[in-house]
Amino acid sequence: MILSHREVRTLFHEFGHLLHLMFTRVSIPSLAGTSVPRDFVEVPSQFMENWCWRPDVLKSFARHERTGLPIPEEMLRSLDASRGNTPALALAGQLLYAKMDLAVHAEPERFSSGSLDDVDSAVAGDMDYFKNFKRAGKLRTARHLFSSPSGYASFYFSYQWAEVLDKDIFEAFERAGGPDRETAGKFRETILEKGYAVPPMRQFMDFMGRKPRMDAMLRKRRLAS
Ligand SMILES: [Zn+2]
Structure with a gap:
């Protein structure tokens, strides 16, 4: 095989x-x-x-x-x-996903009136590496952050x-x-x-x-x- x-x-x-x-x-x-x-x-x-x-x-x-x-x-x-x-980029990407995941679950009131891209830019804006990037909305592609209450919702950081x-x-x-x-x-x-x-x-x-x-x-x- x-x-x-x-x-x-x-x-x-x-x-x-x-x-x-x-x-x-x-x-x-x-x-x-x-x-x-x-x-x-x-x-x-x-x-x-x-x-x-x-x-x-x-x-x-x-x-x-x-x-x-x-x-x-x-x-x-x-x-x-x-x-x-590209180890630094890969790690930064993981941390960005984890931070976005925590942001939408921990502070829903902060982001509920905007789009998912607003969360993306707000969180990425806190990270030097990403703040000057114009990127397609990462969060909209991160489906399993919302999978189920027993899934990885708010637990993306756990991989890291x-x-x-x-x-x-x-x-x-x-x-x-x-x-x-x-x-x-x-x-x-x-x-x-x-x-x-x-x-x-x-x-x-x-x-x-x-x-x-x-x-x-x-x-x-x-x-x-
Ligand atoms: Zn496993």
Whole structure:
């Protein structure tokens, strides 16, 4: 079967959600597995995606469909080079979406008499990077900000917050040399098993031994060394 790198990442991502469900030791369904707050549920899944960028992991399964040869070094290098061509722009875009999402949900009275483009310009106007841009209304294309009360409405920021946590956790694995059994056991015990029986920040701190820091996310986006 031929899978693109994007599809492999999706596979690893969804596998992260499955691990969260499989390893839960919480017997109350409403608190078990992935029944955690929205800004924590993507942590195990986004964490799993990180493995798809590691040459040792890719070499362990990625083979040519016909020849069966492992993924060539050159392809690994170009894959790595393709990661985050415009990291600052990508991050700014994510933050803009998150801010617009919070603005329409938290301050509806401020924006109810105008158009969605007014929200767009007001929020973008607060961000140096975007304020001088004349852009087609971003907010009108962001359908899932209004999906449903249980969807991502007002929770778009959770992707970014989850990324801060998942990259921080992943660096703990990298410091241990990669897919390390002891670190994985700790991850399972402190996070994957816990569902919402323990507050998410407590779970994170039990694994990391400290509060989250965003340097790992910035490093992975190549915005810090
Ligand atoms: Zn997900």
